[in-house]
Amino acid sequence: MNHFELKDGELTCEDVPLKTIAEAVGTPVYVYSSATLERHYTVLRDALRGAGLGEPLIAFAVKANSNVAVLRTLARLGAGADVVSEGEIRRALAAAVPPERIVFSGVGKTAGELAFALNAKVAEINVESEPELRLVDQVAQGLGTRARIAIRVNPDVAAGGHAKIATGKAENKFGVSLAEAERLYANASNAAGLTPVGLACHIGSQITDLAPMEAAFSKMRGLVERLRDQGLTVERLDLGGGLGVPYFNQPAPPGPVDYAAMIGRVMDGLDIGFAFEPGRVIAANAGVLVARVMHVNARPEGRRFLVLDAAMNDLLRPAMYEAYHDIRPVRPRPGEPVAYDVVGPVCETGDTFTRDRMLPPLEGGDLIAFMTAGAYGAAMSSEYNSRPLVAEVLVKGADYAVVRPRETYEAMLARERPAPWLQ
Ligand SMILES: *Cc1c(COP(=O)(O)O)cnc(C)c1O
Numbered sequence: 001m002n003h004f005e006l007k008d009g010e011l012t013c014e015d016v017p018l019k020t021i022a023e024a025v026g027t028p029v030y031v032y033s034s035a036t037l038e039r040h041y042t043v044l045r046d047a048l049r050g051a052g053l054g055e056p057l058i059a060f061a062v063k064a065n066s067n068v069a070v071l072r073t074l075a076r077l078g079a080g081a082d083v084v085s086e087g088e089i090r091r092a093l094a095a096a097v098p099p100e101r102i103v104f105s106g107v108g109k110t111a112g113e114l115a116f117a118l119n120a121k122v123a124e125i126n127v128e129s130e131p132e133l134r135l136v137d138q139v140a141q142g143l144g145t146r147a148r149i150a151i152r153v154n155p156d157v158a159a160g161g162h163a164k165i166a167t168g169k170a171e172n173k174f175g176v177s178l179a180e181a182e183r184l185y186a187n188a189s190n191a192a193g194l195t196p197v198g199l200a201c202h203i204g205s206q207i208t209d210l211a212p213m214e215a216a217f218s219k220m221r222g223l224v225e226r227l228r229d230q231g232l233t234v235e236r237l238d239l240g241g242g243l244g245v246p247y248f249n250q251p252a253p254p255g256p257v258d259y260a261a262m263i264g265r266v267m268d269g270l271d272i273g274f275a276f277e278p279g280r281v282i283a284a285n286a287g288v289l290v291a292r293v294m295h296v297n298a299r300p301e302g303r304r305f306l307v308l309d310a311a312m313n314d315l316l317r318p319a320m321y322e323a324y325h326d327i328r329p330v331r332p333r334p335g336e337p338v339a340y341d342v343v344g345p346v347c348e349t350g351d352t353f354t355r356d357r358m359l360p361p362l363e364g365g366d367l368i369a370f371m372t373a374g375a376y377g378a379a380m381s382s383e384y385n386s387r388p389l390v391a392e393v394l395v396k397g398a399d400y401a402v403v404r405p406r407e408t409y410e411a412m413l414a415r416e417r418p419a420p421w422l423q
Pocket of ligand 1 (some may be wrong): 053063064082105106202204205206240241242243276277279280281375
Protein backbone atom coordinates (compact mmCIF):
# COMPACT_ATOMS: atom_id res chain seq x y z
CA MET A 1 0.00 0.00 0.00
CA ASN A 2 1.35 3.43 -0.80
CA HIS A 3 0.17 6.98 -1.18
CA PHE A 4 0.93 7.65 -4.85
CA GLU A 5 -2.38 7.77 -6.67
CA LEU A 6 -4.07 9.39 -9.60
CA LYS A 7 -6.34 12.22 -8.48
CA ASP A 8 -8.22 14.18 -11.16
CA GLY A 9 -6.02 12.54 -13.78
CA GLU A 10 -2.76 13.59 -12.04
CA LEU A 11 -0.36 11.39 -10.12
CA THR A 12 -0.07 12.74 -6.59
CA CYS A 13 1.93 11.97 -3.48
CA GLU A 14 -0.57 12.12 -0.62
CA ASP A 15 -2.30 15.46 -1.33
CA VAL A 16 0.44 17.05 -3.43
CA PRO A 17 0.42 16.69 -7.23
CA LEU A 18 3.86 15.53 -8.43
CA LYS A 19 3.64 18.20 -11.11
CA THR A 20 3.59 20.91 -8.42
CA ILE A 21 6.83 19.56 -6.97
CA ALA A 22 8.45 19.09 -10.38
CA GLU A 23 7.67 22.69 -11.31
CA ALA A 24 8.90 24.14 -8.02
CA VAL A 25 12.01 21.99 -7.49
CA GLY A 26 12.85 20.91 -11.01
CA THR A 27 13.56 17.40 -12.26
CA PRO A 28 14.85 14.81 -11.66
CA VAL A 29 13.57 14.76 -8.09
CA TYR A 30 12.89 12.04 -5.55
CA VAL A 31 9.57 12.40 -3.73
CA TYR A 32 8.85 10.50 -0.51
CA SER A 33 5.54 9.98 1.27
CA SER A 34 5.62 10.33 5.06
CA ALA A 35 2.33 8.43 5.31
CA THR A 36 3.75 5.43 3.41
CA LEU A 37 6.95 5.38 5.48
CA GLU A 38 4.89 5.52 8.67
CA ARG A 39 2.48 2.90 7.50
CA HIS A 40 5.17 0.43 6.45
CA TYR A 41 6.96 0.84 9.75
CA THR A 42 3.87 0.40 11.89
CA VAL A 43 2.55 -2.55 9.87
CA LEU A 44 5.86 -4.38 10.35
CA ARG A 45 6.09 -3.43 14.03
CA ASP A 46 2.54 -4.57 14.72
CA ALA A 47 3.07 -7.82 12.82
CA LEU A 48 6.19 -8.61 14.85
CA ARG A 49 4.44 -7.73 18.10
CA GLY A 50 1.47 -9.83 17.07
CA ALA A 51 3.69 -12.86 16.47
CA GLY A 52 4.80 -12.89 20.09
CA LEU A 53 8.25 -11.43 19.44
CA GLY A 54 8.00 -8.96 22.32
CA GLU A 55 9.01 -5.37 21.63
CA PRO A 56 11.68 -5.85 18.95
CA LEU A 57 14.23 -3.25 17.94
CA ILE A 58 13.42 -2.27 14.36
CA ALA A 59 16.62 -0.69 13.10
CA PHE A 60 15.94 0.82 9.68
CA ALA A 61 18.78 0.04 7.26
CA VAL A 62 20.11 3.54 6.63
CA LYS A 63 21.84 2.54 3.41
CA ALA A 64 18.42 2.03 1.78
CA ASN A 65 17.48 5.68 2.26
CA SER A 66 19.85 7.83 4.22
CA ASN A 67 18.05 11.16 4.01
CA VAL A 68 17.96 12.59 7.54
CA ALA A 69 14.33 13.72 7.19
CA VAL A 70 13.33 10.17 6.24
CA LEU A 71 15.31 8.77 9.18
CA ARG A 72 13.69 11.34 11.47
CA THR A 73 10.21 10.38 10.26
CA LEU A 74 10.91 6.78 11.27
CA ALA A 75 12.80 7.64 14.48
CA ARG A 76 9.76 9.54 15.75
CA LEU A 77 7.84 6.26 15.60
CA GLY A 78 10.52 4.50 17.62
CA ALA A 79 12.67 3.09 14.82
CA GLY A 80 16.37 2.54 15.33
CA ALA A 81 19.06 2.54 12.67
CA ASP A 82 21.19 -0.18 11.12
CA VAL A 83 24.34 1.59 9.94
CA VAL A 84 27.39 0.50 7.97
CA SER A 85 29.75 3.48 8.26
CA GLU A 86 30.61 6.44 10.45
CA GLY A 87 28.77 8.63 7.98
CA GLU A 88 25.60 6.64 8.58
CA ILE A 89 26.08 6.80 12.37
CA ARG A 90 26.34 10.56 12.02
CA ARG A 91 23.16 10.63 9.92
CA ALA A 92 21.28 8.51 12.46
CA LEU A 93 22.40 10.74 15.32
CA ALA A 94 21.48 13.85 13.28
CA ALA A 95 18.00 12.33 12.93
CA ALA A 96 17.87 11.95 16.73
CA VAL A 97 17.91 8.15 16.66
CA PRO A 98 18.92 7.25 20.24
CA PRO A 99 22.33 5.51 20.28
CA GLU A 100 20.79 2.58 22.13
CA ARG A 101 18.82 1.88 18.96
CA ILE A 102 21.80 2.00 16.59
CA VAL A 103 23.30 -1.24 15.29
CA PHE A 104 26.65 -1.03 13.47
CA SER A 105 27.08 -3.65 10.70
CA GLY A 106 29.52 -4.01 7.79
CA VAL A 107 32.51 -6.14 6.82
CA GLY A 108 35.22 -3.50 6.92
CA LYS A 109 34.82 -1.11 9.84
CA THR A 110 37.96 0.94 10.47
CA ALA A 111 39.48 1.55 13.91
CA GLY A 112 38.43 5.19 13.59
CA GLU A 113 34.83 4.24 12.84
CA LEU A 114 34.76 1.74 15.70
CA ALA A 115 36.08 4.36 18.12
CA PHE A 116 33.45 6.79 16.90
CA ALA A 117 30.72 4.17 17.40
CA LEU A 118 31.94 3.29 20.89
CA ASN A 119 32.15 6.93 21.92
CA ALA A 120 28.63 7.44 20.59
CA LYS A 121 27.56 4.42 22.71
CA VAL A 122 25.79 2.54 19.93
CA ALA A 123 23.71 -0.44 21.06
CA GLU A 124 25.63 -3.16 19.29
CA ILE A 125 28.47 -3.74 16.88
CA ASN A 126 27.85 -6.66 14.55
CA VAL A 127 31.24 -8.30 14.09
CA GLU A 128 31.79 -10.03 10.78
CA SER A 129 35.13 -11.85 11.16
CA GLU A 130 37.82 -12.93 13.62
CA PRO A 131 40.26 -10.14 12.67
CA GLU A 132 37.46 -7.64 13.20
CA LEU A 133 36.68 -9.17 16.60
CA ARG A 134 40.29 -8.56 17.64
CA LEU A 135 40.17 -5.00 16.31
CA VAL A 136 36.97 -4.17 18.20
CA ASP A 137 38.47 -5.62 21.38
CA GLN A 138 41.63 -3.57 20.93
CA VAL A 139 39.80 -0.30 20.16
CA ALA A 140 37.43 -0.77 23.11
CA GLN A 141 40.27 -1.50 25.50
CA GLY A 142 42.12 1.56 24.20
CA LEU A 143 39.09 3.64 25.14
CA GLY A 144 38.78 1.91 28.50
CA THR A 145 35.38 0.51 27.63
CA ARG A 146 33.70 -2.70 26.55
CA ALA A 147 32.02 -3.07 23.18
CA ARG A 148 28.63 -4.78 23.08
CA ILE A 149 29.00 -7.06 20.12
CA ALA A 150 26.96 -9.56 18.15
CA ILE A 151 28.58 -12.11 15.87
CA ARG A 152 27.26 -11.95 12.32
CA VAL A 153 26.63 -15.47 11.15
CA ASN A 154 26.61 -16.53 7.53
CA PRO A 155 24.08 -19.37 7.67
CA ASP A 156 24.97 -20.61 4.17
CA VAL A 157 21.58 -20.40 2.50
CA ALA A 158 20.85 -18.94 -0.91
CA ALA A 159 18.39 -16.03 -0.98
CA GLY A 160 17.92 -12.64 -2.55
CA GLY A 161 16.54 -11.23 -5.74
CA HIS A 162 19.85 -10.93 -7.62
CA ALA A 163 23.39 -12.34 -7.26
CA LYS A 164 24.64 -8.86 -6.33
CA ILE A 165 22.34 -8.71 -3.28
CA ALA A 166 22.68 -12.28 -1.97
CA THR A 167 24.74 -12.22 1.21
CA GLY A 168 23.98 -15.45 3.04
CA LYS A 169 25.96 -18.07 1.10
CA ALA A 170 29.28 -19.35 2.42
CA GLU A 171 31.08 -17.85 -0.61
CA ASN A 172 29.82 -14.32 0.17
CA LYS A 173 32.05 -11.94 2.11
CA PHE A 174 29.60 -11.48 4.99
CA GLY A 175 29.80 -13.05 8.45
CA VAL A 176 31.30 -16.25 9.77
CA SER A 177 30.11 -19.87 9.66
CA LEU A 178 27.96 -21.30 12.46
CA ALA A 179 30.88 -23.30 13.84
CA GLU A 180 33.16 -20.29 13.71
CA ALA A 181 30.52 -18.12 15.41
CA GLU A 182 30.29 -20.60 18.26
CA ARG A 183 34.05 -20.44 18.81
CA LEU A 184 34.26 -16.63 18.45
CA TYR A 185 31.36 -16.05 20.83
CA ALA A 186 33.07 -18.11 23.53
CA ASN A 187 36.37 -16.27 22.89
CA ALA A 188 34.65 -12.91 23.03
CA SER A 189 33.24 -13.64 26.47
CA ASN A 190 36.82 -13.84 27.75
CA ALA A 191 38.03 -10.65 26.03
CA ALA A 192 38.58 -7.60 28.23
CA GLY A 193 37.13 -5.20 25.67
CA LEU A 194 34.06 -7.17 24.59
CA THR A 195 30.63 -8.02 25.90
CA PRO A 196 28.98 -10.46 23.52
CA VAL A 197 25.25 -9.81 23.59
CA GLY A 198 23.96 -11.81 20.68
CA LEU A 199 23.99 -13.12 17.16
CA ALA A 200 23.07 -11.47 13.88
CA CYS A 201 22.36 -12.58 10.33
CA HIS A 202 21.21 -10.93 7.12
CA ILE A 203 21.00 -13.32 4.20
CA GLY A 204 20.17 -11.06 1.29
CA SER A 205 17.87 -8.44 -0.09
CA GLN A 206 14.66 -8.47 -2.14
CA ILE A 207 13.82 -11.95 -0.78
CA THR A 208 10.45 -13.10 -2.06
CA ASP A 209 10.35 -16.56 -0.52
CA LEU A 210 10.22 -17.24 3.22
CA ALA A 211 11.77 -20.73 2.98
CA PRO A 212 15.45 -19.66 2.90
CA MET A 213 14.81 -17.23 5.75
CA GLU A 214 13.13 -19.94 7.76
CA ALA A 215 16.09 -22.26 7.15
CA ALA A 216 18.54 -19.56 8.22
CA PHE A 217 16.55 -18.55 11.30
CA SER A 218 16.24 -22.18 12.48
CA LYS A 219 20.02 -22.46 12.29
CA MET A 220 20.33 -19.23 14.29
CA ARG A 221 18.02 -20.57 16.98
CA GLY A 222 20.05 -23.78 17.19
CA LEU A 223 23.20 -21.73 17.69
CA VAL A 224 21.62 -19.64 20.46
CA GLU A 225 20.68 -22.86 22.23
CA ARG A 226 24.16 -24.37 21.85
CA LEU A 227 25.78 -21.24 23.25
CA ARG A 228 23.38 -21.19 26.18
CA ASP A 229 24.10 -24.88 26.84
CA GLN A 230 27.71 -23.82 27.34
CA GLY A 231 26.56 -21.37 30.01
CA LEU A 232 26.98 -18.29 27.79
CA THR A 233 24.51 -15.42 27.88
CA VAL A 234 22.76 -14.58 24.61
CA GLU A 235 20.37 -11.66 25.00
CA ARG A 236 19.66 -10.70 21.46
CA LEU A 237 19.01 -12.21 18.06
CA ASP A 238 19.25 -9.81 15.13
CA LEU A 239 17.52 -11.31 12.11
CA GLY A 240 18.53 -8.64 9.60
CA GLY A 241 16.39 -7.25 6.80
CA GLY A 242 15.85 -8.54 3.31
CA LEU A 243 12.10 -8.83 2.93
CA GLY A 244 11.23 -8.07 -0.68
CA VAL A 245 8.71 -5.67 -2.15
CA PRO A 246 6.62 -5.97 -5.31
CA TYR A 247 8.38 -4.35 -8.29
CA PHE A 248 5.35 -5.25 -10.46
CA ASN A 249 7.13 -7.77 -12.72
CA GLN A 250 7.82 -10.22 -9.91
CA PRO A 251 5.77 -12.64 -7.84
CA ALA A 252 4.23 -10.82 -4.88
CA PRO A 253 6.55 -11.29 -1.91
CA PRO A 254 5.20 -12.48 1.41
CA GLY A 255 3.88 -9.64 3.55
CA PRO A 256 5.02 -8.60 7.02
CA VAL A 257 2.31 -10.69 8.71
CA ASP A 258 3.45 -13.95 7.07
CA TYR A 259 7.09 -13.04 7.73
CA ALA A 260 6.39 -12.35 11.41
CA ALA A 261 4.27 -15.48 11.79
CA MET A 262 7.08 -17.62 10.35
CA ILE A 263 9.55 -16.10 12.82
CA GLY A 264 7.10 -16.57 15.68
CA ARG A 265 6.90 -20.28 14.78
CA VAL A 266 10.65 -20.76 14.44
CA MET A 267 11.42 -18.90 17.67
CA ASP A 268 8.50 -20.24 19.72
CA GLY A 269 9.50 -20.53 23.38
CA LEU A 270 12.97 -19.00 22.90
CA ASP A 271 13.31 -16.28 25.50
CA ILE A 272 15.35 -13.59 23.72
CA GLY A 273 15.17 -9.98 22.52
CA PHE A 274 14.79 -9.55 18.77
CA ALA A 275 16.22 -6.98 16.42
CA PHE A 276 15.43 -6.44 12.73
CA GLU A 277 17.14 -4.38 10.05
CA PRO A 278 14.54 -3.73 7.35
CA GLY A 279 15.38 -1.29 4.59
CA ARG A 280 13.62 -1.88 1.30
CA VAL A 281 10.32 -3.09 2.74
CA ILE A 282 9.92 0.23 4.59
CA ALA A 283 11.25 2.70 2.05
CA ALA A 284 10.97 1.32 -1.50
CA ASN A 285 7.30 1.98 -2.13
CA ALA A 286 7.46 5.22 -0.12
CA GLY A 287 9.37 7.00 -2.87
CA VAL A 288 9.30 7.79 -6.59
CA LEU A 289 11.77 9.44 -8.92
CA VAL A 290 10.08 12.08 -11.05
CA ALA A 291 11.75 12.87 -14.37
CA ARG A 292 10.87 14.85 -17.46
CA VAL A 293 10.77 13.47 -20.97
CA MET A 294 13.20 15.57 -22.98
CA HIS A 295 12.23 14.10 -26.28
CA VAL A 296 11.06 11.02 -28.07
CA ASN A 297 13.61 9.84 -30.57
CA ALA A 298 11.81 7.58 -33.06
CA ARG A 299 14.32 5.75 -35.24
CA PRO A 300 13.26 5.06 -38.82
CA GLU A 301 13.71 1.29 -38.25
CA GLY A 302 11.15 1.42 -35.45
CA ARG A 303 12.89 1.73 -32.08
CA ARG A 304 11.54 4.54 -29.98
CA PHE A 305 13.80 6.11 -27.34
CA LEU A 306 12.25 8.04 -24.52
CA VAL A 307 15.08 10.35 -23.48
CA LEU A 308 14.69 11.52 -19.88
CA ASP A 309 16.44 14.15 -17.82
CA ALA A 310 17.08 11.43 -15.18
CA ALA A 311 19.99 9.08 -15.67
CA MET A 312 21.81 6.14 -14.13
CA ASN A 313 23.62 8.50 -11.76
CA ASP A 314 20.22 9.38 -10.25
CA LEU A 315 18.78 5.84 -10.20
CA LEU A 316 21.44 3.16 -10.52
CA ARG A 317 19.36 0.04 -9.84
CA PRO A 318 18.43 -0.81 -13.45
CA ALA A 319 22.09 -0.50 -14.60
CA MET A 320 23.52 -2.27 -11.57
CA TYR A 321 20.97 -5.01 -10.86
CA GLU A 322 18.89 -5.13 -14.06
CA ALA A 323 16.16 -3.91 -11.72
CA TYR A 324 12.63 -3.32 -12.93
CA HIS A 325 10.81 -0.13 -11.97
CA ASP A 326 7.24 0.51 -12.95
CA ILE A 327 7.06 3.77 -14.93
CA ARG A 328 3.93 5.89 -14.85
CA PRO A 329 3.08 9.09 -16.65
CA VAL A 330 2.31 11.85 -14.15
CA ARG A 331 -0.63 12.87 -16.34
CA PRO A 332 -1.54 9.92 -18.56
CA ARG A 333 -2.58 10.87 -22.09
CA PRO A 334 -5.31 8.93 -23.78
CA GLY A 335 -4.23 6.52 -26.51
CA GLU A 336 -2.82 3.08 -27.19
CA PRO A 337 0.34 2.05 -25.30
CA VAL A 338 3.59 2.34 -27.22
CA ALA A 339 6.88 0.40 -26.78
CA TYR A 340 9.69 2.66 -25.57
CA ASP A 341 13.35 2.21 -24.70
CA VAL A 342 13.63 4.50 -21.70
CA VAL A 343 17.08 6.06 -21.46
CA GLY A 344 18.99 8.82 -19.72
CA PRO A 345 21.49 11.30 -21.14
CA VAL A 346 24.64 9.76 -19.62
CA CYS A 347 27.30 8.55 -22.06
CA GLU A 348 26.96 4.85 -21.26
CA THR A 349 24.88 2.21 -22.99
CA GLY A 350 24.11 1.03 -19.44
CA ASP A 351 22.18 4.26 -18.98
CA THR A 352 19.05 2.46 -20.12
CA PHE A 353 16.26 2.10 -17.60
CA THR A 354 14.31 -0.42 -19.62
CA ARG A 355 13.76 -1.59 -23.19
CA ASP A 356 10.56 -2.26 -25.09
CA ARG A 357 8.40 -1.06 -22.23
CA MET A 358 4.75 -0.56 -23.15
CA LEU A 359 3.70 2.85 -21.84
CA PRO A 360 0.85 5.22 -22.58
CA PRO A 361 1.89 7.66 -25.32
CA LEU A 362 4.35 10.32 -24.14
CA GLU A 363 5.68 13.53 -25.61
CA GLY A 364 8.61 15.83 -24.92
CA GLY A 365 7.94 17.86 -21.77
CA ASP A 366 5.77 15.19 -20.10
CA LEU A 367 6.59 14.05 -16.58
CA ILE A 368 6.99 10.41 -15.62
CA ALA A 369 7.53 8.70 -12.27
CA PHE A 370 9.71 5.69 -11.56
CA MET A 371 7.77 3.85 -8.88
CA THR A 372 9.26 1.92 -5.93
CA ALA A 373 12.33 4.15 -5.95
CA GLY A 374 12.42 5.08 -2.26
CA ALA A 375 15.05 2.47 -1.38
CA TYR A 376 18.51 2.28 -2.95
CA GLY A 377 17.54 5.23 -5.15
CA ALA A 378 18.85 8.61 -3.97
CA ALA A 379 21.13 6.78 -1.54
CA MET A 380 23.08 5.39 -4.51
CA SER A 381 23.03 8.55 -6.60
CA SER A 382 26.22 10.18 -7.78
CA GLU A 383 27.43 13.09 -9.87
CA TYR A 384 28.70 10.95 -12.73
CA ASN A 385 28.92 13.04 -15.92
CA SER A 386 29.06 16.07 -13.57
CA ARG A 387 25.32 15.98 -13.16
CA PRO A 388 24.41 17.75 -9.89
CA LEU A 389 23.31 15.43 -7.09
CA VAL A 390 19.57 14.82 -7.38
CA ALA A 391 17.08 16.69 -5.15
CA GLU A 392 14.84 15.00 -2.57
CA VAL A 393 11.42 16.10 -1.32
CA LEU A 394 9.39 14.80 1.61
CA VAL A 395 5.60 15.09 1.48
CA LYS A 396 3.30 15.11 4.46
CA GLY A 397 -0.40 15.51 3.68
CA ALA A 398 -0.78 18.69 1.68
CA ASP A 399 2.71 19.94 2.62
CA TYR A 400 6.06 19.23 1.11
CA ALA A 401 9.63 20.17 1.97
CA VAL A 402 12.84 20.03 -0.03
CA VAL A 403 14.90 17.80 2.25
CA ARG A 404 17.95 17.80 -0.02
CA PRO A 405 18.19 20.68 -2.45
CA ARG A 406 19.68 19.92 -5.82
CA GLU A 407 23.45 20.46 -5.68
CA THR A 408 24.51 23.64 -7.46
CA TYR A 409 27.27 23.76 -10.07
CA GLU A 410 29.08 26.28 -7.89
CA ALA A 411 29.06 23.93 -4.87
CA MET A 412 30.10 21.00 -7.06
CA LEU A 413 33.15 22.88 -8.34
CA ALA A 414 33.94 24.51 -4.99
CA ARG A 415 34.72 21.09 -3.51
CA GLU A 416 37.79 20.76 -5.70
CA ARG A 417 41.21 22.39 -5.21
CA PRO A 418 43.82 23.35 -7.78
CA ALA A 419 47.14 21.49 -7.55
CA PRO A 420 49.82 24.08 -6.68
CA TRP A 421 51.84 23.30 -9.80
CA LEU A 422 48.85 23.97 -12.03
CA GLN A 423 48.23 27.49 -10.74
C1 LIG B 1 21.38 -3.94 3.34
C2 LIG B 1 21.26 -4.50 4.70
C3 LIG B 1 20.00 -4.54 5.32
C4 LIG B 1 18.72 -4.09 4.65
O1 LIG B 1 18.35 -4.92 3.63
P1 LIG B 1 16.91 -4.73 2.93
O2 LIG B 1 16.89 -5.74 1.88
O3 LIG B 1 16.87 -3.35 2.39
O4 LIG B 1 15.88 -4.95 3.98
C5 LIG B 1 19.94 -5.02 6.62
N1 LIG B 1 21.05 -5.44 7.26
C6 LIG B 1 22.27 -5.42 6.69
C7 LIG B 1 23.45 -5.90 7.44
C8 LIG B 1 22.41 -4.95 5.39
O5 LIG B 1 23.62 -4.95 4.82
